[in-house]
Amino acid sequence: MPAVSKPADSSDPRLARRSFLGMGAALTGGLALGARPGHAEPQPPSPPADAPWSQSIGPGVVDRPYGRPADTEAGVIRRNVPWLTAGTESSISFSPLQNLHGIITPNGLFFERYHAGRPDVDPDQHRLMIHGLVERPLILTMQDIVRFPSVSRIHFIECPANGGMEWRAAQLNSLQFNHGMISCAEWTGVRLSTLLEEVGVKKEAQWAMVEGADGAHMNRSLPLNKCLDDCLVVYAQNGEALRPEQGYPLRLVVPGWEGNVSIKWLRRIKLGDKPWHSREETSKYTDLMPDGTSRGFTWLIDAKSVITFPCPEKPLGGPGLYEIRGLAWTGNGKVKRVDVSADGGVNWQTARLHEPVLSKALTKFTLPWRWDGTPALLESRVIDETGYVQPTIAQLRKSRGMNSVYHNNSIQTWQVKPDGSVFDVQLG
Amino acid sequence: MPAVSKPADSSDPRLARRSFLGMGAALTGGLALGARPGHAEPQPPSPPADAPWSQSIGPGVVDRPYGRPADTEAGVIRRNVPWLTAGTESSISFSPLQNLHGIITPNGLFFERYHAGRPDVDPDQHRLMIHGLVERPLILTMQDIVRFPSVSRIHFIECPANGGMEWRAAQLNSLQFNHGMISCAEWTGVRLSTLLEEVGVKKEAQWAMVEGADGAHMNRSLPLNKCLDDCLVVYAQNGEALRPEQGYPLRLVVPGWEGNVSIKWLRRIKLGDKPWHSREETSKYTDLMPDGTSRGFTWLIDAKSVITFPCPEKPLGGPGLYEIRGLAWTGNGKVKRVDVSADGGVNWQTARLHEPVLSKALTKFTLPWRWDGTPALLESRVIDETGYVQPTIAQLRKSRGMNSVYHNNSIQTWQVKPDGSVFDVQLG
Known part of the structure; x- marks a missing residue:
């Protein structure tokens, strides 16, 4: 265990804020005008010279009718x-x-998962069929x-394989x-319950x-209660029509469950009295236990958290707040x-x-931290409203063994080295 | 006044929902399988034939590393x-x-307002200077x-000229x-108060x-209290870096105030003891009263609402719910x-x-409405938490006269004609 770096006392936010710059400015080029020794009064600053873009007229409106970064x-x-x-x-x-901030993932950067590539669906030709154990089967445009x-709702979608490489100890750092297999957006559409009331659910229906309308005909079984x-x-994401990568023109969103059940390019819903045991829920998306049995239908995304700054891609510039x-x-x-540790828990x-x-939905958390330049082990641990506490990877492995790669919701440890670089490590 | 169409009774949501499709399906091509007369039991539906995109493999992930619609x-x-x-x-x-849904405006469709076109600012060279009546003037990278x-916050930004053409009775329909001069996003940045604590505000400072760093050097005066x-x-919008159109790499967001004070490409904040009366707050963004005087510093966006469906661009398909x-x-x-009227108030x-x-922030509202095919006058009226009630255009004109074009927050009336088309009208 490396030397412990005590978290900063954040009880004095004013002091904390001043220190954010006090140690940072010199490193990043920020200029404290008038803080020069020997001058009783601050120097009146000279505005920086106009940059080229301040001396010219740029392109006008609708130069980009649809914007880009x-x-x-x-x-x-x-x-x-x-x-x-x-492939x-x-x-x-x-x-x-x-590189992201806040809880909304912009549509252009929402993670992708395909089983047969991205279909380009014609919305005028697209149909949703609802049939099986229903009173009035329907095909909807x-x-x-x-x-x-x-209804509009902000929800995350996470692939259960998120953290799977880490589980297998691949050090991608x-x-x-x-x-990155998690994203969050404001979804707009119709409640599935509304559509099911429309068709009339038969008493025997349980699943x-x-x-989907993709080349894989990707399909899953869902319990009727969740439906x-x-x-x-849904047909819209962050205000606009779904992107092709996210199921345009229509997808399912199953809040809080593993992403693969949120079927994209949704074309069919069939009600039945038992699960289908489809290819995707037998060959994939099951969890192999140490005794050789498989756990299926492990849909729930348990509580998880991660520190996004600092991280391997965003190291620290030097000691400071x-x-x-x-x-x-x-x-x-x-x-x-959410609790944060700087000493590995x-x-x-x-x-x-x-x-x-x-x-x-994603929830943003922050904590001021004074780094003294010694090695540190940064971790975050979430507790959800049910009282569930995010486990360590050792705890997860004890209960699951090593075979299963899905649903690794363990605590991430970032090791901070004296030069400020950050590494992905697993504590024993 | 045209014939009044009574709003639907939404007390039975189940009935209401069924009727949404009951009258709509025939119009839009939706197929009610098994609802055919003469059959005691519903017909088992045949799935539609596979579309071309269901019979092929599409492009894989990162075909579009940054997505598009x-x-x-x-x-x-x-x-x-x-x-x-x-120009x-x-x-x-x-x-x-x-075409939008929910409360988040996607970054590509956020409205634009330029005073000298869109500057392409180099974030590495960009600086924010804070000076004037401060203890420690600073230039920040x-x-x-x-x-x-x-801090991350969801806020709307509206140009006070939104509705200005309507005010002048231009029938753009x-x-x-x-x-469309309003949009809403999740903004991430630092509180201006944090930066002002950093530089230390002098006692005399009031404004x-x-x-901005654009070619117009667009500037405004703001009271210190609001700051x-x-x-x-802010440096991020809906999760990612600001778009160039929205002030990349840095802008001010002044929540609830007219958009032009939310200075884009923010490069300078100077504290003083009185307002600057800059070009933009004298030649523009003042309200000319009937007596020839001008009201300045009318920053607040008063409560406003609008029905987005139906609207001129999205007419009704025929009578129904x-x-x-x-x-x-x-x-x-x-x-x-929010209250809704179908008979012009x-x-x-x-x-x-x-x-x-x-x-x-934008707030979404909905109300089921049964349209019987007779002419209707649709309106919405918002009441905010201060008790302020959105006025009619006649009320606004009575207090303001006709000269001022800014801050038209009046009730919008959409006239629905028997063929389902929707027109922008002003009631006397």
């Missing part, structure tokens, strides 16, 4: 891990969490669906690749098979508390949660 | 009104509210600013052009001059209630507000 942000993109999958068509890309009573509880059939930043979430409802301090704290 | 959404863009301004460099573009304690209350110096949808907002805090029914209802 600044060219200098070209490195902020989704990335994949080439060795992880045979890119049945694969994953990771969201650059190290997009216009039909948009006409139903709408990256926030993006360790945790729904939900199926009637909070599932949404910093704001530790991170995200927490739980499929069980709301985040109740020996001492903990409660972080500040930022409003709004929404059910089954 | 579906090609079929190409018409969903910001638009300008060519006759409104001499596009000092002009406005309007957000396509008729972007790295300095990002290091300060961060468009939701986009009547109301701040805030200035210390809830102003934010619909969901009226809209947005409400107020610079005074939270929306408390004679009878009102309270709409449902959708969570989260956040301070100085």
Whole structure:
């Protein structure tokens, strides 16, 4: 265990704030005008000379009728891990969490997961069929669906394989690749319960098979209770139509459950009296236990959190006061508390949660921290409203063994080295 | 006054929902399988044939490392009104509210307002100077600013000219052009109060001059109290770095106040003991009264609402049950209630507000409405948490006269004609 760096006392926010710059300015080029010794009064600063962009007229409105990021942000993109999958068509890309802020993931950077690539669906031709154990089977157009009573909700979607490489001890040394299979957006659509009332659920119905229009015909079984509880059939994401990568023109959102059940390019919902045991829920998305049995239908995303600054991609510039930043979430409802440790879990301090704290959505947390330049082990630990506490990886392995790669919601440890660099480590 | 269409009774949501499709399906092509007369039992439906995109493998992940909308959404863009301004460099573009959902505006469709076009600022060279009546004047780099304690908040920004063409009775017959100078995003940055604590505010300071790095050096005066209350110096919008159109790499966000004070490409904050009476707050952004005097510093965005469906761009398909949808907002805090009328303000029914209802953010409202095919006059009226009630345009004109074009927050009337088309009208 390396030397412990005590978390900063954040009881004096004013002092804390001053110190953020006091030690930082010299490192980053910030200029404290008038703080020069020998002058009783501050120097009146001279404004910096006008930059070229302040001396000219730029392009006007609707030069970009649909906007895009600044060219200098070209490195902020989704990335994949080439060795992880045979090709890119049945694969994953990771969201650059190290460059993101707040709880909304912009649509262009929302992580991707395909089973047969990205279909380009014609919304005018797209249909949703609802059949099986229903009174009035229906085939709906997009216009039909948009006409139903709408609901907008902010929810995360996480792939259960998020953290799977870490579980297998691959040292990618990256926030993006360790945790980037999670994103969060405002979804707008119709409650699945509304559509099921429309078709009339037969008494015998207990399950729904939900199926996509992609080349994989990706499908999963869902218990009817969850369908009637909070599932949404959505057509918009962060205000605009879904992106093709996210299921355009129609997807399911199953709040708080593993992402693969939130079927994209949704074309069919069939009600039945038992689960389908589809290819995706037998060959994939089951958890192999130490005794050789498989746990299926482990849908719930348990509480999880991660520190997004500092992280391997965003090291520390030198000793001083910093704001530790991170995200927490739980499929069980709301985040109740996040604790942060700088000594690998020996001492903990409660972080500040930022409003709004929404059910089954990302929650932002922060904590001021004075780094003295000695090695540190940064960790965050979330407790959700059910009282569930995010486990260590050792605790998870004790209960699950090593075979299962899904649902690694363990505490992430970032090792801070004296030069400020940050590494992904696993504590014993 | 045209014949009055009574709002639907929404006390039986189940009935209401069934009717949404009952009358809509035939119009839009939706197929009720098994509802055919002469059959005691529903017909087992045949799944539609696989579409081409269901029979092939699409492009894989990171085909688009940064995503973009579906090609079929190409018409969903910001638009300008060519006759409104001499050129596009000092002009406005309007957000396509008729195509948007929920409270978040995607970054690509956030409305634009330039005074000298869009500067392409190099974030490494960008500086924020804070000086004037301060103890320790400072010039900050972007790295300095990002290091300060961060805050994320969802707030709208509205140009006070939103509704100005309508005020002048230009019949553009468009939701986009009547109301599209408003957008809403999750902003991340540092509280301006934090930066002002850093520099130390002198006792005499009462005002701040805030200035942009664009070619117009766009600047405004702000009272210090507002700066210390809830102003934010932000670098991120909906999770990612600000877009160039929105002030990349740094802008001010002045929650609830007219958009032009939320200075983009923010480069300077100077504290003083009186306002600057800058060009933008004398030649523009003042309100000419009937007696020839000008009201200045009318920053507050009073409560306002608008029905976004139906609207001129989204007419009704035929008689039946619909969901009226809209947005409400107020610079005074939270929306408390929204009422909807279908008869030009004679009878009102309270709409449902959708969570989260956040301070100085867009709030979504909906109300089921059965349209019987007769002419109707749809209106929404918001009441905010201070008790302020959105006025009619006649009320506003009585108090202001006709000269002032800013801050038209009056009730919008949409006239629904028997063929379902929707027109912008002003009631006497």
